[in-house]
Amino acid sequence: MSTFVGRFFRQLRHLRRAAQRAGVTTFALGAAGSNVNIADGVEIGSTSNVFIGSDVFIGRDCWLSAAAAKIRIGSQVMLAPEVAIITGDHTFRRPGVSMFDAHLKSPEDDQDVVIEDDVWVGMRAIILKGITVGRGSVIGAGAVVTHDVPPYSVVAGVPAKVVAHRFTDEEIATHEQALYGKRITAASPGYKDD
Ligand SMILES: CC(C)(COP(=O)(O)OP(=O)(O)OC[C@H]1O[C@@H](n2cnc3c(N)ncnc32)[C@H](O)[C@@H]1OP(=O)(O)O)[C@@H](O)C(=O)NCCC(=O)NCCS
Secondary structure: OHHHHHHHHHHHHHHHHHHHHOOOOOOOOOEEOOOEEEOOOOEEEOHHHEEEOOOEEEOOOOEEEOOOOOEEEOOOEEEOOOOEEEOEOOOOOOOOOOOOOHHHOOHHHEOOEEEOOOOEEOOOOEEOOOOEEOOOOEEOOOOEEOOOEOOOEEEEOOOOEEEEEOOOHHHHHHHHHHHHOOOOHHHOOOOOOO
């Protein structure tokens, strides 16, 4: 029996990878827009808590951990390989409660992560619970993001700090007009579930 179940899941994984290679998204995501590409090896848990806009690339071996909170990814977003988005901590400050007892977690242990439009996340960056990554920003390779990222900033390091600005104020205005003057991408399909 267990061999049969193992074979079934192996076959399911194989089919999912084949479908991904063919450009078909087989995950039952909370919602997703058009042109969403999910590379091989991406793990998403739980898929129904993940909302993705349009024109999104999720690189090889990314890990989107959304077991008890939501991940909302906007439009025109790129996640480089091995990026981790982690919406939850274990409870570790309650005397008498083992960290292993995941069912005794507090609500604040799990918080949504929002990645706004036009964001590039560098390889192996880690984004922790409750973070909003502001529109137009860049996260450097290997960063550990522990605070919200201001729009159009470049953050890097552990913990991530602003190391540069992507544009001048004037350039931001030009950019916003060019990208959003004609369309509001925060309302793109899949960006919001309500
Ligand atoms: C962040 C990044 C985009 C460069 O941005 P930038 O505005 O050109 O920044 P600079 O190179 O001028 O660096 C600014 C400062 O941040 C530091 N810095 C840059 N990238 C860093 C990183 N990933 N981690 C830690 N510090 C970094 C630089 O050393 C520099 O510090 P200093 O002023 O003390 O010398 C680039 O370094 C990076 O990490 N790119 C991601 C590449 C990647 O993951 N590609 C995957 C394929 S899609």
